[in-house]
Amino acid sequence: MNRIRQTIELMHATCKEVSMRRKLVAYWASMIFVLLAAMLILASLFGVFSIRExxxxxxxxxxxxxxxxxxxxxxxxxxxxxxxxxxxxxxxxxxxxxxxxxxxxxxxxxxxxxxxxxxxxxxxxxxxxxxxxxxxxxxxxxxxxxxxxxxxxxxxxxxxxxxxxxxxxxxxxxxxxxxxxxxxxxxxxxxxxxxxxxxxxxxxxxxxxxxxxxxxxxxxxxxxxxxxxxxxxxxxxxxxxxxxxxxxxxxxxxxxxxxxxxxxxLSYPAQDSEYGSVMTAVAPVSNDVVDLPKGMTGELKSTYLSDAEKLYVREDSGFNVYEASNGTFVGLHTPLGLQTTDGEDVCAITLVPREYYSAMAFADRMKIIVASSLLFVVALMLSRYLSRRFVRPISDAVDALKADGSIGDGLTGFSEIDALVSVLDSKAASIKPSLLPPDVASLLDEFSARFATLTATERKIVKLYADNLETSEVAERLFISIHTARKHNANIYRKLNVGSREELVLYLELFRRCKKLDALFGEGGASQNPEA
Missing domain, CATH: 3.30.450 (Beta-Lactamase)
Known part of the structure; x- marks a missing residue:
């Protein structure tokens, strides 16, 4: 059974081989990703993404x-x-x-x-x-x-x-x-x-x-x-x-x-800018709190700022963020040095609704994302085209080998591949083609011979096992008792010379990978000992 398992694992590893074209596409795609990442890092270092800010x-x-x-x-x-x-x-x-x-x-x-x-x-x-x-x-x-x-x-x-x-x-x-x-x-x-x-x-x-x-x-x-x-x-x-x-x-x-x-x-009207309405206020600021109810506000044009509530200040990169219950603003404030009756520090304040700035910053990021995506798609198409140009001579040579066993001199355009083909051609006469290794072929032949001794019912049961059914499901499918199914299992194991259902399934998997499973259950594998 270990021999069968090793054979199947070897065939499975062979199936994982990837074509040269796919490898080249993956190589070019990885290079594109590296290039884009480098561009994004450089753009970040040189402040491209902070232009709006x-x-x-x-x-x-x-x-x-x-x-x-x-x-x-x-x-x-x-x-x-x-x-x-x-x-x-x-x-x-x-x-x-x-x-x-x-x-x-x-x-x-x-x-x-x-x-x-x-x-x-x-x-x-x-x-x-x-x-x-x-x-x-x-x-x-x-x-x-x-x-x-x-x-x-x-x-x-x-x-x-x-x-x-x-x-x-x-x-x-x-x-x-x-x-x-x-x-x-x-x-x-x-x-x-x-x-x-x-x-x-x-x-x-x-x-x-x-x-x-x-x-x-x-x-x-x-x-x-x-x-x-x-x-x-x-x-x-x-x-x-x-x-x-x-x-x-x-x-x-x-x-x-x-x-x-x-x-x-009237003295301080709101001024339109690309970032929205710029507003002015003069109010006491203490412990990062702007007390607007005790201050004066300029024109509040098309904004949700209310002069009846306080603003809470936190520092951001290059400016301050002023948070209110119904919105957020960005801006600056500077003490005026006024002498007041209550001793509070009064500041001149400039405010802009943050939503306008955030929308513009988001639009800038989307432009960068779209441009990067377009660049990636174009580069991917180019890599696909270059991969085809590279692989086409090789695939043509392979087709020629399949057709008449020869590709002529220098057909691929790659000296290394032409040299390899030349070596293969020189040894072709000494290589006897075989669809399967001898040990695997003899293993399958012996199993097929033993399989021919099964009755029709036993072959049906083996066919259901090949479809990944359990013993209980086999009994239900054939309308027999579980006891009868187990009795059939014992006869099958004895005739096929296998020790368990697991070993039987491994044989069936080997037939499947060698594309001989249909032949096993076909006319060629018809029983010569039909059930009476």
Whole structure:
């Protein structure tokens, strides 16, 4: 049985031989893969795949530098105008009160009205000459100290633009938001639809900080407030505030300039780029968190960015990633160095929706993949063509050998193969062709002779074993009992001189590989001892 097994394994190994054409195609294909891999590695080393990222980084750098410069200029100008407003307001109140404290104006409506009228001209000039949306002065006094919440009710004047436009400042409509209505009548102004006579100082950001913590030096005490909702309105505003002091340094009140959401949005419109809309924001940044609700945002054109939620920052290659609950952005932020009432670090921020950049990067990768695939297909076709050109003379020579046993002189075009054929031709006479090795042929002949002694039923059983059926399946197929099938097995083993079903199957496998299995069960192998 070991001899049969070894013979079958030898024939199986021979069947694994691969044609020269397939070997050549595999060789060329492997070379193509190596070439493509080398190209991809070189492209990666030289930054071919990061071109889009590099272009985005340069675009962000350029836009962000411009944004930072613009925001710094605007905040510096507003701070300078707030300091000038403080000085002019201080002079106006000094003229009204001389050296008296502002408490002298408590419960004096006429005195407060005169002071507010004097302050109005100062405020109007500041409003019309500053890049702001409103201007105010709060006096540390009230017309009635007996009313509820009198400790927070403070006199003063607050005027605002009614219809904002970045292109035109002079000539825009002004409304009175806080102050005596006499100012509106005398200057042909409308009252704001949320007008009140006095301020609620508890709702004015920075008021207590300026009033109680000021050193009297206006330039050192000027501060920016975080964005907050303007009392009684839906508008969000940020303010630059400064103390109003007397000639002897006593703080008499607070003045400031307002920058509302609309003006900031008009000042910083979203700019279209190949990476989507580029947006601007100014907000506190602390511990990698952008507090947008306390900052100002420019125009949010066609984006899902909301100024009511925070952004969480993480660094990426060359820029930052800002994650929100409803989307992700890429960009940069830079501290502005502003002095704020709450001490937070305010930054100028440039943002681009990440989805546009990701889509473009994906498109670039797909282009590379498609180009590489096309290159591979073309190279594979070329390798197939070259392989055929190489193998064709050899295959023609083989066909010639099959036809008449000779290929002539130099037919293949390969000297080594022609030399090999010449050697084979010289020894052809001494080689006796045989379909099978003698030992294998005698083995099959002996088995065929013994197979001829089987009855028809036994041959059927052997045929079913050749079809890989088990003994139980053979009994079921022939409608006999398992006992009868085993009895037939014993007779078969004895007649064929095999020791087990495994050895029988090995013989059948050998016949199959030699393509003699059909002949074994055919007419040539018909029993000469049919079953009675």
């Amino acid at each position: 590099s272009n985005l980084r340069h675009a962000l750098d350029a836009h962000h530098a411009s944004t930072v410069a613009s925001v710094k200029k605007q905040t510096s100008v507003l701070a300078a105008h707030a300091i000038a407003l403080s000085q002019e307001s201080s002079n106006a109140l000094d003229h009204q009160l001389l050296t008296h404290p502002t408490s002298k104006l408590n419960d004096d409506p006429e005195g407060i009205a005169r002071a507010e009228r004097a302050l109005f001209s100062v405020l109007r000039t500041a409003l019309e000459t500053s890049p702001c949306s409103g201007a105010f002065v709060i006096i540390d006094a009230t017309v009635n100290t007996q009313i509820d919440n009198a400790e927070n009710s403070r006199a003063g004047v607050y005027i605002r633009f009614a219809n904002l436009s970045v292109s035109e400042v002079v000539g825009q409509d002004i409304v009175l938001f806080r102050g005596t209505p006499q100012i509106a009548r005398e200057n042909s102004l409308e009252l704001h639809n949320r007008w009140r006579l006095e301020f609620d100082s508890s709702l004015m950001p920075g008021y207590e900080t300026m009033l109680r913590g000021s050193t009297g030096r206006v330039s050192e005490s000027c501060r920016w407030t975080s964005r907050s909702q303007l009392p009684g309105t839906w508008e969000g505003v940020a303010m630059v505030v400064a103390p109003v002091c007397s000639s002897n340094g006593t703080v008499r009140g607070v003045c400031g300039l307002e920058l509302n959401d609309l003006l900031f949005s």
